[in-house]
Amino acid sequence: MIRTENLTKVYRMGEVEVQALRDVNLEIQDGEFIAIAGPSGSGKSTLLNMMGCLDKPTSGAIFIDDIDTGMLSENKLAEIRREKIGFIFQQFNLIHTLNALENVALPMFFAGVGRETRLKRAEELLAKVGLEDRVDHKPSELSGGEQQRMAIARALSNDPEIIIGDEPTGNVDTEAGNVIMDILEGLNREGRTIIVVTHDAEIAARAGRTKRMRDGKVLD
Amino acid sequence: MRDKFLMAYRSIRERRARSILTVLGIAVGIAAIVSLMSVGYGMEEAITGELTKMADMISVMPGEISGHGYVEKGSFTDRDVNDLQRIGGIKDVSAMTYDAAEVEYRNERTPIFVLGGDTKELGSFYVEPVGLKEGRWLRENDYKGCVIGDRVANDFFDEVIHVNDKLVINGEKFIVVGIFEKASTLYAADVDPHIFLTLRTSKEVLQTDEVKYIMVRVYNIADAEEIAEEIEEAINDNHGLDDFTNAMTMGSALELIGTVFNIIRGVLVSIAAIALVVASIGIMNTMLMSVMERTHEIGVMKAIGAKSRDVLTLFLLESSLVSFVGGVTGCSLGVVVAKVMSLGAGTAIGIEMTAVVKPMVLFGGMTVAMVVGVLSGFYPARKASKMSPVEAVRYE
Known part of the structure; x- marks a missing residue:
């Protein structure tokens, strides 16, 4: 379960203070599929970064499985990102020097999983997203949709409970976007919590619940 | 660990041209050290080697060797020669x-x-x-x-x-x-x-x-110094002067040459050290560039669970791999250059001279390469590991 309490984030850009999040209170249950929608600059990505343990709040708190992540060290946060959370980015963010298999195996590499196990599981995960014949390809040799599926396989690498997607269909065509949503729905059926940020109403409609954001606040 | 090596190797290979230049930078520095030291040792050995063959010899001259050269003070007499024959150990x-x-x-x-x-x-x-x-x-x-x-x-x-x-x-x-x-x-x-x-x-x-x-x-070579003193005493007595004669052993000549070579080696090493400083600035530059260029990649690695230590290790491995290859290349290059240099120098000044490659010099060269590599890789690696994942991921 993910729970925020008066979560506030202030960015300081020189003299100017930007309130990215204002007193956000939100609860996401285990196994939920939730979409967070809203215009750009509404704070969705900031909220997502907090939930993904990439950033720390200015004030307020965010709990993941009742752990106050604001109190954790950098190393502990890295561990949570590695074990509990799988990230999918709009820009895919694959490592271009590594092939599909190695990209997918990378989080396991950081988790200290042995080479054999790692590569075997990476192969299975690629098959799961329909990329079994792209194992040796570099990201640049694949289409946008395929790259995003590779990124999903990577997100699943350490079998996380939570999948966080920041506009996961934002850079692919509609057809590929549907395939990606199908995969995310499938993962949700496996019992994983899926949190997706989008400004595409159609995508938001496929989630179990949708929360709207504006000016750093979650609307009811 | 093997996987980390593979990762580091990958990213070195990906930036091939620049990695080669960095390797060359280190290699030139190390080659300078190795070759200059080896030529220095070779020179010393060539000269002391010839002298050692004559280590049981004492040359006695009727005059004085001073800073200004040799001043003859007369000549020996038959009595001098006969007296010498009476000294023990000759x-x-x-x-x-x-x-x-x-x-x-x-x-x-x-x-x-x-x-x-x-x-x-x-x-x-x-x-x-x-x-x-x-x-x-x-x-x-x-x-x-x-x-x-x-x-x-x-x-x-x-x-x-x-x-x-x-x-x-x-x-x-x-x-x-x-x-x-x-x-x-x-x-x-x-x-x-x-x-x-x-x-x-x-x-x-x-x-x-x-x-x-x-x-x-x-x-007995060990007695040479003592006998030389006795010779001087005996001959000076005969001529009634304190400093009529000079008896020089090869040992004292060797000692003198040893001191000179220590100075020469010191100069050579300082020249090489300058080359090395330039090389290490080169490595640091490459590593910094590499960090800047891969800011995004570092952010992604952190986002998917890499700890600061993982990133630090990867970058340090990269710089030590580069410096290891640089060190090996430098040592081999240094040996070749030393051989060519001593051959050339030997022919030019007419001494038979071969470079002496001491294992200590090679070992030292490798150590210096690794230390320089790791030290100059450390700052960029640390910088990389300290990056905030959010900002790094956003960086394009």
């Missing part, structure tokens, strides 16, 4: 005469120094190390034979002298029975411009009984 004593004589060859005249001494002693002192180009060495009964140095044969007269040619020395006719090879630097001053005669004939030709030079051989 194997043999060989007296030599030495003076300028007028030499005529095919109606051309020029003054040349003539050196006379015991043929066996002179032979072991000069013929063994220098060698003869033509003819043979003197025999005790060669009353009318002489052996000449390379410059006497080739430079002193318009026409080149060969074996069996006739020379007139101070009005007496001699036949050239042998000609020396061109001597190396160490012997050039002793051999090249001289005419060698037996002691008896040289005394006749130079019309003197004076002994200008005594060579002493000792049984």
